[in-house]
Amino acid sequence: MDLVSLFEFAVERYPQYEALVQGETRLTYEQMNRVIDKTASGLQTLGIKQGDRILLVLKNRLEMVILYWAIQKIGAIFTPINFRLSPDEINYCVQDADAKAVIYEPVSKKTVLEAIKGIKTLKISVQAAQGADICYEELQEIGSGKPAIPRIHDDDVCLMLYTSGTTGCPKGVPRTHKNEYSAAVAHIIQNRYEVQERTLGVMPLYHTMGMRSLLSMAFLNGKLVMIPDYSAQAVLDQLEKEKITCLYLVPTIFHDILNHPEFEKYNLSSLKKLGYAGAAMTKALTEKIFKKLKPDIFINHYGSSEVYTVSVCNYLDKKPGCAGKPGFHQRIRVVVPDPDGNSTPDDVVPSGVPGEIIVDLRTSEAFQGYWNRPDATKKAIRDGWYFTGDMGMIDEEGDLFVLGRVDDMIISGGENIHPLEVEDVIAKHPKVAEVAVVGLPDPRWGEVVTAFVVPKDPALTVEELDIYCKESNRLSNFKRPKQYVLVSAIPKSPVGKILRRKLKAEYEKLYLKKESVS
Incomplete structure (x- = not known):
């Protein structure tokens, strides 16, 4: 089952249900479909064909949803990337994807135009961004007004997500109609x-979490309320105003809304x-x-761009932090770790x-x-x-x-130590807001466990942290940090993952106070 057919079934099923909201703009399924058809037909008029990659450098806005479905209708490949990427990173993605067109908005205009200088690709702008061959409205x-919809097969690629480039160049993850249909159904169930x-x-539409929300709402004739400019205040306003029934977010956003003063x-x-x-x-x-x-x-939900669901846990009241059992499409194992890729x-x-x-x-x-x-x-x-x-780690249950x-x-010193087990101990200190643990080079030990800590209380000291770790019965002495660094912030990806490599690389830049302990 291809995504276009499923979307059109939803339009026929409940044409008058609200589908897409942003600010004062409200579109029913029938209205949204008309806009999508016009956009898809326009893309075809520009020469965009089935299988072409269309790179989007946009915020989470209404136009991005319209473009997603328009690109699906003509059998092209929706290729979204983070609008905060540098010109070099955008240049890499444009060339790697061999993008037929690049779509950008004011916030990404400068970096995109610098990135694609000298590259022959169509430039399409949103929100009246300058420098394009054509704008979204045109x-x-x-x-x-009606696209010629090609024959689409289950195994045709419909989406390409770029994974984080923390280990080098970003990797394109091609996903087929079958992949995306199955992931959406899994998400719904x-x-x-x-x-x-x-x-x-x-959640960003250049991330698998954003795509799950988009597709699951469409298949169920649900309503998707877009927030291009994130703030906890904006989220809370829309939660109440639109009577939101379900959320799929990174922990950072839950933290922000629960701690909002109002x-x-x-x-x-x-x-x-x-x-x-995430x-x-x-x-x-x-x-x-x-x-x-x-x-x-x-x-x-524990998953990835490559395989959406790996496992799910719906008993977090009994096991906080647990990733649970494999998803219903899945089978998993835990094997001997080998960063060089030699384990079987x-x-x-x-x-x-x-x-x-x-x-x-086989999923x-x-x-x-x-x-x-x-x-x-x-x-x-x-x-x-x-x-x-x-x-x-799989427990006895x-x-x-x-x-x-x-x-x-x-x-x-020849011992394997994972950052999370150290972070779990330090995070429970009442004066700690956030913590990230990395290994820094050391001539004697090879690496030393180093804790970067954002204080909740400015009176927090390194000595206090070290005594706390020493007295913890959950942390072996060899795992105790040998260095503590008090910092103002921990670098994270847009979905809230700690960027440990960036933390290491920017150690001097982030440095506010450092003391070593024996």
Whole structure:
């Protein structure tokens, strides 16, 4: 089943249901479909054909949703990237994808135009951004109003997401109609969504979480409320105004809205179904969500761009932070970790022992390899399994806990130490707001465990932290940080993941105070 057919079924089913909202603009399914058809026809008039990659450098706005469905209707490949990327990063993605067109807006205009200087590609602007060959509004006027929809197959690529470039150049992840259909169905079932749910379009559409919200709402004739400019205030306003029923967010946004000074003033009684992904959530935040939002359903999703669902946990009240059991399309294992890529699917570790999480590729949610990167594909896909690069541990009840990245492992004095186990201890200190742990080079130990800490209380001292770690019965002495660095902020990706490599690289830049302990 291709995505275009499913969308058109939804339009026919409930044409008058509200589909898309942004500010004062409200579109029903029927109205949205008319705009989509005009946009799709305009793209075809410009010569964009089935299989062409269209690179979008936009915020989460209404136009991006229209363009998504227009690109699907003509069989092209929606290729969104982070609008905050540098010119060099955008240039790499444009050339790697061999993009037929690049679509940008005022916030990304300068970097995009610098990035594509000398590259022959169509330039399409949104929100009257300068320097384009044609603007979004003109696009809707130049075609016939109805696109010629090509024959689309399940295995045709419809989306390409670029993974984070923290380990080098970003990798393109091509996803087919079958992949995206299966991931959306999994999302609907695992979140127990129903017809006419209402959610926020706040998670980036260049990220798999944003795509899940977009597709699941469309298939269920739900309403997607876009927030181009994120703030906790804007989220709370829309939650109340639009009577939002479900959310799928990173922990950072849940943290922001729950800690907003006016949180208690809002009526969020419609909000019943919550899910999070993208980063670990602390036990304290999990408990706060149960207490303040009182969800009927609260689920942790563990997945990736390559394979949407890996596992889900819907009993976070009993096991905060748990990633749970494999999704219903999935089979997983935890194997001996090897950053060089030499472990096999048979190198399974016992329960309670950390290892690398791998996923059986016989799932309709899984990709089949990276775009133009046979080297990365060979390392990630072995003997029919996808090696995630994530560390995990399966407990005696068969539940998965995600521990971080394999290549985040710290080797100090020959001992393997994972940052998350140290962070979990330090995060519980009442004067700590945030913490990130990395290994820094040391001539004696190879690496030393180093904790970067954002104080909640300015009176926090390094000595106090070290005594706290020494007295913790959860942290072996060899895992105790040998260095503590008090900082004003921890660098994170747009979805809230700690950027440990950036933290290492910018150590001097972030440095406010450093003291070593023995």
